[in-house]
Amino acid sequence: MKKFNIAITGLGGQGIITAGTILKNAVLDSVMEDVSGSERRGGAQREGYVEAFVKYIFYDSIAELQNPRKNMHSPMIASGDADVLISLEPLETLRAASYVNKNSVIIFNTNPHIPISVRMGKNKYPELDDILESLYGITDNVFYYDFNKLSLENFGSIISCNVISLGVLFAKTNIPVSKNVIENILLKGSKAKDNLRAFNIGLNL
Amino acid sequence: MANLFVDGKYGDRGIVLGNEAIARGALEAGIGYASMYPGTPASEIIIALDKNKKNIKNLYTEFSLNEHISLHGAIGASWTGIRSLCAMKNVGLNVASEPAHFLAYTGVKAGLVLAIGSDPGAPSSSNEQDDRWYSLHTYMPIIEPSNIQEAKDFTKKAFDISEQFSFGIILMAPSRLCHNAGILNFGDCSDRDLISGNFKRDPENYLNLFNLAVKNHKKYLERNELLKKYVYNSELNMIIDAQISSTKSSRIGFISSGIIYSHLIEALNFINADNYKILKLGITFPLSEELINKFLDNLDEVVIVEEAEGFLEFQIKKIAFEIGYHGKIHGKNVFKAYGELTIDDVINGVAGFLGKAAPEYFTAAVNKSEILSDKTPQRMGTFCVGCPHRGTIYSILKASGYSNTDSKDRDVIIAGDIGCYTLGLLPPYNAMDWLTCMNSGLSIGQAISIADKSKKIIALVGDSTFYHSGIPVLMNAIQNNSNILYIILDNSWTAMTGHQKTPSTKTDIDGTPIPNSVNLKDLLKSLGVSYIKTVDPNSVKRFSVIIKEALTEKGLKVIIAKRECILQEERRKKIKNIKSKTENSPEMFYELQKERCVKCNECFVELACPAIQSAKENGINNGKEYYFIDPVSCVKCGVCYEVCPNSAIRKVEFNLHPVINSALNPESQLSFLGNK
DSSP states (O other), rough: OOOEEEEEEETTSSSSSHHHHHHHHGGGGOOEEEEEOBEEESSOOOEEEEEEEEEEEEEEEEHHHTTTTOOOOOOOOOOOOOOOOOSHHHHHHHGGGGGGEEEEEEEEOOOOOOEEEEEHHHHOOOHHHHHHHHHHHTSSOOEEHHOOOHHHHHHHSTTTTHHHHHHHHHHSSSSSHHHHHHHHHHSSSTHHHHHHHHHHHHHHH | OOOOHHHOOOTOEEEEEEEHHHHHHHHTTTOEEEEEEEOOOTHHHHHHHHHHHHSTOOOOOEEOOOOOHHHHHHHHHTTTTTTTEEEEEHHHHHHHHHHHHHHHHHSSSEEEEEEEEOOOOTTSSSSSGGOOOOHHOOOOEOOOOOSSHHHHHHHHHHHHHHHHHHOOOOEEEEEETBBEEEEEEOOOHHHHHHOOOOOOOOOHHHHHHHHHHHHHHHHHHHHHHHHHHHHHHHHSEEEEEESSSSGGGGGGGEEEHHHHHHHHHHHHHTTTTOOOOOEEEEEEEOOHHHHHHHHHTSSSSEEEOSSOOHHHHHHHHHHHHHHHHEEEEEEETOOOOSOOOOOHHHHOOOHHHHTTOHHHHHHHHHHHHHHHHHHSOOOOOOOOOOOHHHHHHHHHHHHOOOOOOOSSSOOOEEEEOOOOOGGGSSTHHHHHHHBSTHHHHHHHHHHHHHHTTSSSSEEEEEEEIIIIIIIHHHHHHHHOOOEEEEEEEESSEETTTHHHHHHHHOOOOOOOTTTOOHHHHHHHHHHHEEEEEEOOOHHOOOOOOOOHHHHHHHEEEEEEEEEOHHHHHHHHHHHHHHHHOOOOOOEEEEEOOOTTTTOIIIIIIIOOOOEEEEEEEEGGGTOOOEEOTTTTTTOOOHHHHHHTTOOOOHHHHHHHGGGGGGTTTTTTTGTTTTTO
């Protein structure tokens, strides 16, 4: 059995859940493949923490697929067990860093969103350099961009950050899914043209 | 693309949410009635059916006013021979516990399933209660799926079990299952063309009084015994035998159910422990003594892996005592009884119990996260940009003088309640003195107004919560002449759970007028409220004056803070714009002028609108900090413009077209406009 775990985190309204759903739709064709993963939706409010897990399973044999000791999977990702962490907010990258290990890849958005406690002066928002230092203390594979800026420049809104980050995922990791499959999924969805462009922007970063 | 949820058939595969899988299972079982009072994490169960009902034959869906009504509704439908699904969140069963306690007495005709979304860790709830304990007295059987596929398959099966044994069945789904999204293999739907209800009198079962109730009590205890025999043979339970017997490991067993079972299997693989006997319970009430006996046989020790206080442990220890089992039974001595039991908790618990080491990368990550968590400020939710509740909470704090303080000595008491406005209890507002269950605000407040006359009391309630069970509370307060200010935050929707309609909703999102909507003011008058004022919560100065005034009046005062949820208002605008797009129409925005701003924090901390942000000059880390309004997130509600004491925020009107691409930099927006 081969597994590939992706944790996607950020804030409400950033398209975290959508990004997870796009990735999950990539493995519908074979019974030997499975995907699941829980989402933290955090109510309707826009400022809360949101996460989506994508856990791909590729079975080696029918026997394994039918083995009850092998064919049941937790919807959560255990500490250190994510192959990739995608985070659309720097502080949330730090919060979710417990999901990764020294071989994992971290892809994150450098555009900060200040939490209330920092606004009130009760906490300090960590500097980007400090965040990077902490992340490099875990893995060497850290990729970071200002996705907000890229999205605004290209699409006039920040709505495409999530799909741009998926492009980076396919450019910088060994995700065992073909990027053509993702392009086909984007092609069938709404705003196909923008999404394909956003995906390509990410691919070329 | 075809809509799989409606048209999917055997052989189809799709990505669905756990909640949608439950709904689909009910659809495959041929339900004709679905009801709920919305509540996270269960809401999407009925939303999935409701939004597709136009394309589903003979399906009635209802967002009822409360859980008591919605479960009664499902019972009524079942009595006419229609299979019914009712859904609610964990605490909903407290409200619906009355019908739940009669369901075993009367029994069902067509299958009835009650899907309960529990919320361990309480990310969206005010408690973590484990509703399974109710079944010790309601005798409602409990089915617990472990993944998305089982969520559908077990729901479908539950309807058959319900009919066979004449019990309403509880389907337990914690948030990790409700909001688990992944692959579902679809089945075929029952032929639902012929479904039509037909109520027949059944006085022996439906009338319960005196000896009739006693007789039905005896009958359901007998049905429960029959059900236990079924449970023994049911494929919903599964024993996985140790692969190699006569080893030490083969004499240790694990029992689990639901989503925690999925954690257990993953945890055992994680630590390469693959020779332990496992009992997976798909039905967790009633348990079969025979099945437990069969499993415990040959085992020296058994570990029950479950969340909360140990419902399975309680039942299994009783059975073990009765059958004279002499091994050790572990449960809550290994796993905590509070908070969510995460995959990490199960790995740690199982590895610790077996004396095995978890992988190095796991322990390294756990240790690292402890170090990192000190550096990571907490992020808590707050009101959306433009939310009318922000205006209400701000106005209350201004009127009572409690801005930006969490002091315990307050003369004005603020009673919270359940809804989006609950977020007002968090910093920076700290605007609530208690939060428990629906309509606890006014009811507890009323007693405090009697017991402590030195305080003034403001009780908050949202429109949906008010209609849920607030009317009797209000009548009680009126009849007992309570001295209290009751603020109804009427945003026209049950917003937090995805904008279901409330009785106050007058216009649907697409502009369609809703018939029979309630005039709240008329309703209040007819209940006997004489002091009623309606205010726009975004007019914060006026609102706080009105609150101050109302607090000086004696008796029961009601203020309706009326403004539609901003998310719905924005959605409606979008729909309208698509219909009639006018170019070059005058637009406006608010600008925070850096040179006039003295950073008094009125808008940034006290109002705390997320659209008002801070940045450092020239983008340098230790440059001078300034505030600005983020044009991307601002919805132009104008509240910050009203609260700024230094006129540093101004309103700028312009024509739309030149500004489209300059949203990036808030300062550049103005370069072409000059100073007005």
